[in-house]
Amino acid sequence: MENINTHTPQVAVSQHISSYKLLFTVFAGLILLTILTVLVSTTFTFSVSLAVALALMIASTKALLVAYYFMHLKYEPRFYKWMVIVVLALFTFFVIMLTIDYFTR
Amino acid sequence: MEHSFSLPNSGHNFDAEASKLGMWLFLFTELLLFGGLFLVYMVYRSLNHEAFIEASHHLNVWAGTTNTIVLLASSLTVAMSITALQQGNKKRSLLLLTITFIAAGVFLVIKYFEWSAKFEHGLFPGMEHYSQLPTGERLYFYLYFFMTGLHGLHVIIGGIFLAVVMVKIKSGKVHKDRISLLENGGLYWHLVDLIWIYLFPLFYLIH
Incomplete structure (x- = not known):
């Protein structure tokens, strides 16, 4: 049933x-x-x-x-790895922008 | 005649891939949440370097190391419990999750003792001794309590998540062919571990 x-x-x-x-x-x-x-x-x-x-x-x-x-990232489709890379790139971008901001004051 | 169709939200249009993707997207937002705090840390540390080092001597490196090992071990047991359930070994999966759950408790107890020691020394923001510290050290302790506190909250949520998964494995709702909830619980738990991997050297190991 x-x-x-x-x-x-x-x-x-x-x-x-x-x-x-x-x-x-x-x-x-x-x-x-x-x-x-x-x-x-x-x-x-x-x-x-x-x-x-x-x-x-x-x-x-x-x-x-x-x-x-x-x-299990190793076994996920390539799409997942790309997403992780994009997020890390975004964070790196934040770090760079903030560093430039602080050290050029 | 046999008709097989599914209504939205009837529970029969289950999609394991979408479920996992959703969890990863959520984890990215968590990463950026803590990422923002790490940026605050980066700026304040570069502005108050000596004070951060001075303040970090108040932390107990061994308590931090023990907690790191406890979290890593709990990550291992979660990963193993997924393997166990994938192989259809429900009992072993539950046992491994119980160990993870206990490890979460151990982590929090150690954290409790660490925080208590700081409270006794009046280092919590707003306390008398705290208010007399130089600005840099105040910032360090503010960030320490905020970031480990937010992380501790994630440990509690992760523990509850895993407890729910355990109940569902027991009742047979989560099983070999429908493992998403356990996998997502595991992903969340690993994120908690990932964040601690960065918190530990940045707060405990600066000399």
Whole structure:
């Protein structure tokens, strides 16, 4: 009875299944990067801008790993990657405009 | 004769792809919300560099590191619970989501202790000690409380989202062939993790 009106949804999405092993490898990488960023900031002394650049580079690598593997971005259609690029470009644009604004005052 | 048709909003015109796309679009707005706050941080930090470093010494690096690891682990368990449900293993999926839920609680408890310590030192905006700090340090703490507070709110919302997903998995509404809600809950949870990935070095690790 229940199935009378359940017209099967078109299974347009071919689901990718990530293996536990892959997910765990990514997690291990994220932990290593976390330890690295803490060590870098607590044990070494760099010039300030280098320290910030390093911290942001490590953070962005982590963010990329999370988006790519945990959020399945790697297996999404190219359209999704383009959307992410557009959003990041928009944010970069904000950063540039704000920087120009502040440093030309 | 068998007629099969679907009315709008009858629940039978389910579209997994559109559901996922909608979630991603929402996540972009979240990114820009926090992005705006990071811009404020960038400007104030560049104007008050020494004060930001001085103020950041009040934060406990180990509490921050522990919370980073807790969030990363919870992201792993959400991703694994999706894999489990895709393979039809409902029980394992629920177990992994429960672990995620507990991790969210652990994160908030650690955050609670961190905030309490700041309250005791009178560092919350409006408190006496706070008002006597130099402008740069006041800005740092203002941003610290605002950004970690907004992030904490996202942790709470994400936890509720995942709890709802767990109930629906239990009742069989979310299952192997209709996994969107779990996937979207997972996406939201990963966003919470993503934001923390940037908050952590920018507030705790400046020396």
